[in-house]
Amino acid sequence: MENISMGRKLQERLSHKWRNVWEVLDDSKREELFDLNEEYKDFLDKSKTEREGTKEIIKLASENGFISIDEVIERKIRPVPGMKIYGNNKDKSVVLFVIGKEKLEKGMNIIGSHLDAPRLDLKQYPIYEEDNFLLLKTHYYGGIKKYQWVTLPLALHGVVIKSNGEKIDIVIGEDEKDPVFFITDLLPHLAKDQMEKKMSEGISGEGLNILFGSIPYNDKDISERVKLNVLNILNERYGIVEEDFTTAEFEVVPSGKSRDVGIDRSMIGAYGQDDRVCVFTSLKAILDIEVPTKTAVALFVDKEEIGSVGNTSMESKFFENMVSELINLSEEEYSEIMVKRALANSWVLSADTLAGFDPNYPEVLDKNNSPFIGNGITIVKYTGVRGKGGSNDANSEYLGKIRNIFNDNEVVWQMGELGKVDQGGGGTIAYILANYGMEVVDCGVPLLSVHAPYEIASKADVYMAYRGYNAFYRQ
């Protein structure tokens, strides 16, 4: 007996096992956890596109005392510790700053996530009539499995700039009284050829056409009568004409609200949780910060899913320019070297999702190194493909500091990597921020069914991501 208990003591001291969040939380913390997740679901339902996400973030930030950088510049306000400032990048990307006690030159604590999610975009000349149906052509955005997007209720979210310059937001398919849209699939009875194709070819990109209408306009003298009827409905309702589609941005996303998953309501099923789960938790974390030591930054970027390119993405100079503006406002004399130092001395959590262990697909996941949903916020030292190619691969010294921050603040965390070696891979915005010399590590929430129309998160991880990000800002 003596020997066994000695062994157990030694084992407890020397070996390490990840903890399950549900097993370590007391009742009051559980209540906090479930409350936070109600807010999260509400955020998801209001932020189904990067534009809607940006709007919601600015709304919540403004309610919490943030003011626009444009106002700060115009009124020549000098940033002081505790001042809260946001910058809006073309309504698609946004950054929040809570000014710290230390000078910006000493570096910032930055959490960066992305607002865009895989979806179907309407093409620029999308409307066509065929065989008495009105259909819309799409071009998919980001990494999707095309077969997942058929026979699924879809909603249209878009922005239209009319020829007179007026900008209107259009959302159809989210209200319960709204119609929804579908992409059809072949019945099994006639799918012999289709079923023999590879999964990647069973549904083609050009096959993702949206069923949008079928009543002809009541005038037998003209052709394309269904198209005319649909254009007429759109014109009566929104005052738009077909040419307006050519310059519009319409995104097609799964219709409906986020839902609790599991009889115990432990999980959430919703569209776009990659990466809005990190967006929401880092947003909540920064809204709870008053006067940090180092300036706290929450960065929400667009276009991560298509390679972080374009002027609203992480590759753009937007963030760097914002830091320049702040230094210009803070210092008597502006100097470029101060901006470089502020960036190089910063610490970053690149907040993104990754694949949680899925018992349905153990063959592609290394059980010892895959994160488990429910085991907390996940640190990912490296991403990449074929031997860490394209990865940021965080430094051990920095990882050690993050580990201590989490352990000191009762944050349940785990280490994880994306799947088995040589099974595939992926990337995040981490490497782009690392270019400035910042210390960067990926740190986010594991999901099931990543990039599917509905992704699954554990409420426990949402809660621990919030706590982890908050602790990071407070250190």
Ligand SMILES: [Zn+2]
């Ligand atoms: Zn992502």
